[in-house]
Amino acid sequence: MRTVLAHKAGFCSGVRRAFNMAEESLAEGGKWYSLGLLVHNDEVVDYFKARGLEPVETLEQIEDCKAGIIVRSHGISPGILETAQQKGLKIKDATCPLVKRIHEIVSSLRDDNYDIVIFGDRNHPEVEAIAGWSGNKTYIAGNISEARNIKAKNLGVVSQTTKDERDYHELIDTLLSQNKDVKVFDTICPATRQRQQAARELCRQVDVMLVIGDRKSSNTTTLYKECQDTGVSTFQIQNAEEIEEEWFKAAKTVGITAGASTPDWIIKEVLDRMTDYQDMETRDAAEDQGERVETKADHPEPENIERSQEESFAKMEAEMAEFVPPSKGDIIKGLVIQVLDDEVMVDVGGKSEGIIPLREMSNQDIDSARDLVKVGDEIEVMVLKWDDDGTILLSRKKVEAQRALDSLEEDFNEGRVIKGVISGSVKGGLLVDVGITAFLPASHVEDGYVRNLDEYIGKEMQFKIIEFNRNKRRGSQIVLSRKDLVAEEKTRLKKDFWESIAEGQTRTGRVKRVVDYGAFIDLGGYEGLLHVSEMDHKRVEHPSDIMQEGQEIEVYILGVDREKERVSLSRKKLLKSPWELFLEQNHEGDIIEGTVVRTAPFGAFVELQPGVDGLIHISQLANRRIDKPEDVVSINQKIMVKILNIDEKEKRVGLSLRAAQEDQEQQEANEYMEEQEKGE
Numbered sequence: 001m002r003t004v005l006a007h008k009a010g011f012c013s014g015v016r017r018a019f020n021m022a023e024e025s026l027a028e029g030g031k032w033y034s035l036g037l038l039v040h041n042d043e044v045v046d047y048f049k050a051r052g053l054e055p056v057e058t059l060e061q062i063e064d065c066k067a068g069i070i071v072r073s074h075g076i077s078p079g080i081l082e083t084a085q086q087k088g089l090k091i092k093d094a095t096c097p098l099v100k101r102i103h104e105i106v107s108s109l110r111d112d113n114y115d116i117v118i119f120g121d122r123n124h125p126e127v128e129a130i131a132g133w134s135g136n137k138t139y140i141a142g143n144i145s146e147a148r149n150i151k152a153k154n155l156g157v158v159s160q161t162t163k164d165e166r167d168y169h170e171l172i173d174t175l176l177s178q179n180k181d182v183k184v185f186d187t188i189c190p191a192t193r194q195r196q197q198a199a200r201e202l203c204r205q206v207d208v209m210l211v212i213g214d215r216k217s218s219n220t221t222t223l224y225k226e227c228q229d230t231g232v233s234t235f236q237i238q239n240a241e242e243i244e245e246e247w248f249k250a251a252k253t254v255g256i257t258a259g260a261s262t263p264d265w266i267i268k269e270v271l272d273r274m275t276d277y278q279d280m281e282t283r284d285a286a287e288d289q290g291e292r293v294e295t296k297a298d299h300p301e302p303e304n305i306e307r308s309q310e311e312s313f314a315k316m317e318a319e320m321a322e323f324v325p326p327s328k329g330d331i332i333k334g335l336v337i338q339v340l341d342d343e344v345m346v347d348v349g350g351k352s353e354g355i356i357p358l359r360e361m362s363n364q365d366i367d368s369a370r371d372l373v374k375v376g377d378e379i380e381v382m383v384l385k386w387d388d389d390g391t392i393l394l395s396r397k398k399v400e401a402q403r404a405l406d407s408l409e410e411d412f413n414e415g416r417v418i419k420g421v422i423s424g425s426v427k428g429g430l431l432v433d434v435g436i437t438a439f440l441p442a443s444h445v446e447d448g449y450v451r452n453l454d455e456y457i458g459k460e461m462q463f464k465i466i467e468f469n470r471n472k473r474r475g476s477q478i479v480l481s482r483k484d485l486v487a488e489e490k491t492r493l494k495k496d497f498w499e500s501i502a503e504g505q506t507r508t509g510r511v512k513r514v515v516d517y518g519a520f521i522d523l524g525g526y527e528g529l530l531h532v533s534e535m536d537h538k539r540v541e542h543p544s545d546i547m548q549e550g551q552e553i554e555v556y557i558l559g560v561d562r563e564k565e566r567v568s569l570s571r572k573k574l575l576k577s578p579w580e581l582f583l584e585q586n587h588e589g590d591i592i593e594g595t596v597v598r599t600a601p602f603g604a605f606v607e608l609q610p611g612v613d614g615l616i617h618i619s620q621l622a623n624r625r626i627d628k629p630e631d632v633v634s635i636n637q638k639i640m641v642k643i644l645n646i647d648e649k650e651k652r653v654g655l656s657l658r659a660a661q662e663d664q665e666q667q668e669a670n671e672y673m674e675e676q677e678k679g680e
Helices: 013-028 042-049 078-086 097-111 125-134 165-178 190-203 218-229 264-288 309-320 397-414 483-500 578-585 657-679
Strands: 002-005 032-035 053-056 068-071 090-093 115-119 138-141 154-159 181-184 208-212 233-237 253-258 331-339 343-349 352-357 378-386 392-395 417-426 429-433 437-441 460-468 478-481 506-515 518-522 527-531 552-561 566-570 591-600 603-609 612-617 638-647 652-656
Touching (some): 013 032, 013 053, 013 068, 013 097, 042 053, 078 090, 078 125, 097 115, 097 154, 115 125, 115 165, 154 165, 190 208, 190 253, 190 331, 208 264, 218 233, 218 253, 253 264, 343 392, 352 378, 392 397, 437 460, 460 483, 478 483, 578 603, 638 657, 652 657
Parallel strands (some): 002 253, 032 053, 032 068, 068 090, 115 138, 115 154, 154 181, 208 233, 208 253, 437 478, 612 652
Antiparallel strands (some): 331 343, 331 378, 343 352, 378 392, 417 460, 429 437, 506 518, 506 552, 518 527, 591 603, 591 638, 603 612, 638 652
16 A cells, blocks of 8 residues: 655645744743634644643633733734734734735725625634624625625625635626626635645545544635545544544555645654554565564554654654745745736745735736736746745746846946837936836937937837946946947948949938928938929928928939038939929810910910910910900919910920810800700
8 A cells, every 4th residue: 555645735834824923922931822723723722732822712811911912823803903902912913914915805895885705614713804804794605505695786705715716616606697896806825725736636546535634624624525526535534543444445545635724743643654554564465475574563662752742743844944945035936826916926835835916027017917927837036025924025027137137237248239128218318128127318319419209219229238237226227328339320321321322313211300491311321411492393482391300202312422421312303394294184185274374465374284384375365356465364364275286395385265265165056056956
């Protein structure tokens, strides 16, 4: 027969914290009481009774006002705590940190006018304490049938830390089906969840399962039920004396687990008892074969050497001593065992669980810790606080910062160029995310003055580290610069530019500056001038009328002066002339609209479109003889004219007002005759 101990069994961090606090209090001297049972395990209670820690049910039982009380791991209501303070008693609060968190949750819900549902055993001290922090609007539901009667406008739901997770989810589903506004909080202890999972896994590998723990212990009862539900033969025992040999007659493998309030010495005694059974089994088998095998029973310890519970516990503690609690600032590895929106719980070894608040999860702004990690992930964390009372505060963000600092220090020493994203602006410069937040002074953003720093926010750029101080407490540890990089890049681009630029090229550029006489165009390494006269074929009143800073345009290289480093540009060269556009759109014989722009003794000039004029000879102004054009037309008058001829070479257009009118009259006559014919 083989015996296997579940990898998660025995004291959880909350119970161990209460145990250690009780031992430390007794070592201080004076009279100490525990308000209620310190933990739900008679062996532990008796262990401390023998050392002077007396459990009491009410504060009235304590007559010595100089005595001290240790608040049980299940917690107490605020009213009892206030009474103890008024009596002047010394108070050591051994409430499990997870239970304290529930107190904070229900207090907040109470202040927000929520009715509160506690999933748990009505008479359990943990539930009684939670109810004390909840106020008057509190329901206690031990099962789904009790939850069916709960209806309220606003509901907040928490669970006793040792309840079964699946039962809790079923209760939540029931409440959600009959209430609109329900806030649910995951308050089941990860240690409970871990022990249940480890026990279920072990049940699949064994023939018999032993669950060690006090019968008053809720977490042990839940653990026992979980094992039974797997179908394996399961027995709950409080200590080794309750083991019966007949349970293992047909068993090849026996699994052992223990509730979170079960001390290590009881687990050790059970393991010793199972070893005795294995020895007996080996001896019986050997004797059946006519052999004799020595066992522990053949070499009993001297009668005068009896190990006390204290000695047994000390031995178990010695076995655990290999785990040395880390110090503040240490970086350790841990296993994620619970993920909430606002915090992550991590198993950091030594039966200890630590908390990473959301603010310590990442240097990035995140809404939920679920976006970064999941249960089962192994992560590195930095210890911010590791107290003997069980408070373990961790940071993942500071590990990221530490690793980033290590890498950046190497980049600084080697003079490397790094990348980063500009995340915001502050007085005097910009903030840059390079793994941690660094500072970019305004004078180092470019190699010249920058008018608007905010336009850089969100951009990824390259930088050099010009100042690195890991130990700096005020201001930024890292100062960056782009100034030299920008200058170097400009020098390179300028060299490339002058080697490749030539008259007659067409280049794409970006409008850098707009001035009264033109615009400076960045051609990628150098700026050229686009004079206002070269912007368009038509007259441009001001360059800003047709282009804006930052706009991308195509330009023609008019001239290159390498000695003076000047480049003249034209946009007009790349645009079709008004004459070319006119030829595309109009033909001889077309009747088009124009505007009289000036007159002469021999006729009138008409603007057909901006930049293109045509001439109406005086003989073409009317179907009668006239002395001067002003007898028929006036300046700025809009008229319909007919194109008589187009001289592409000389860029001349001959027009006729008379012919246009005659054509119009003829068209009207034709339309009239057609209507008459239709009428007949």
